[in-house]
Amino acid sequence: MAQRSGIEHRWSVLDGGNGSPTTQGGFYGGSWPTTAQRMAIYADAAPILATRAVAALADKVAIDGITHLVVASCTGFIAPGIDQKLVTMLGLDPTVERLMVGYMGCYAAIVALRSARHIVRSEPDARVLVVCVELSSLHLQDDARVEPLLAMLQFGDGAAAALVSAGPGGIALGQPFAMTVPDTEALIRWDLGDHGFAMHLSGEVPGAIAQALAGTITLPIPANSVDLWAVHAGGRSILDAVARALDLAPDALDHSRAVLRAFGNMSSATLMFVLARILGGDARGQGMALAFGPGLAAEGLTFHRADT
Structure with a gap:
């Protein structure tokens, strides 16, 4: 299944100590972690990975003057949310308007970009920062059936950021x-x-x-x-x-x-x-x-x- 998947590499925020979170002492190396344990890692790791995505964006385009923040994520829940954490970690104006697109899954990037487009069309001076961050590797399951194994095989962790505005350039x-x-x-x-x-x-x-x-x-x-x-x-x-x-x-x-x-x-x-x-x-x-x-x-x- 792995050889036929078309996937050569997947990434994870988990540190297994010996190259895999399933090794002894790793996140999945002993008893299967509870949802609370998984969410504790999400609360720490997701905002950090998201800020790295924004930093990569800032290397390509100026991201000053952000007026709106749209964040999409379906692999964890925390409150205050990632959107509020990012305002502080990125040094954004505390008056920035925030939207959290939660638990919509793989198509949430479209929803986030669509929402940013609507904002800019109604407020032409808006500068909307869109961030998607997912920690799918937190949700491996103790299940040996073929369909769950195939689903788990597909997923890895990642984050991406984009700037949506009425200005020229990009798409x-x-x-x-x-x-x-x-x-x-x-x-x-x-x-x-x-x-x-x-x-x-x-x-x-x-x-x-x-x-x-x-x-x-x-x-x-x-x-x-x-x-x-x-x-x-x-x-x-x-x-x-x-x-x-x-x-x-x-x-x-x-x-x-x-x-x-x-x-x-x-x-x-x-x-x-x-x-x-x-x-x-x-x-x-x-x-x-x-x-x-x-x-x-x-x-x-x-x-x-x-x-x-």
């Missing part, structure tokens, strides 16, 4: 769209238990996505008019299903496959990594961002990267 965020696919609510599910969040990822998900793209989900523009695809790298079979359903060129999802190969599925942060790869390349034109998650639901938006 222009366009029309958002959303669709909850009927009769699929059992296919992707997080269950909160005494030993973390148990991910249920059915083997029927790729087929359901392909079927939905062929009939239920209406894209705002035709697939054959899209030059740049930013599809959430949820897994090799999911990317294959999207490519087949939309009849995409063999290289259309190269950015998504590269992110999957290097980082695995980082839930909400994953799509941001794909967009970062697009921003780092030379390709221009009409784009489409698309992600899937609990529901089964699809969230997306169009974007455009101009020549200047």
Whole structure:
């Protein structure tokens, strides 16, 4: 399963002492940790990883004058939230307006970017900092069944940050769209238990996505008019299903496959990594961002990267 996953490396905030959190003395090296123990690590590690993502963003663009902060995360709960912690840790103005996008799963990056777009369209002077941070490795389960093992195999930790404003440069965020696919609510599910969040990822998900793209989900523009695809790298079979359903060129999802190969599925942060790869390349034109998650639901938006 690991060899066929299309994933060469995944990252974790956990320190196993000998290279793996499953070794003796590591987080999973003894008895299985409780949800409280997992959340204690989340409370410390998630804000730190998020600030590193913002620092990486600051190396590329000025992030002064932030008026709004939108944070997405589904792998932990703390109060005061990560959004409030980041205001202090980043030295933001304490009057910054905050929005926490919680427990929406892999498509939360779209929701966060869409929310930032709405803010900027209503307040043209707004400068919105968007942060996605996920610590999926905190939620390994003591389960030897094939489907749970496959779900756990996909996920790693990651964080990403973006600045959304009315200024020039980068990519222009366009029309958002959303669709909850009927009769699929059992296919992707997080269950909160005494030993973390148990991910249920059915083997029927790729087929359901392909079927939905062929009939239920209406894209705002035709697939054959899209030059740049930013599809959430949820897994090799999911990317294959999207490519087949939309009849995409063999290289259309190269950015998504590269992110999957290097980082695995980082839930909400994953799509941001794909967009970062697009921003780092030379390709221009009409784009489409698309992600899937609990529901089964699809969230997306169009974007455009101009020549200047």
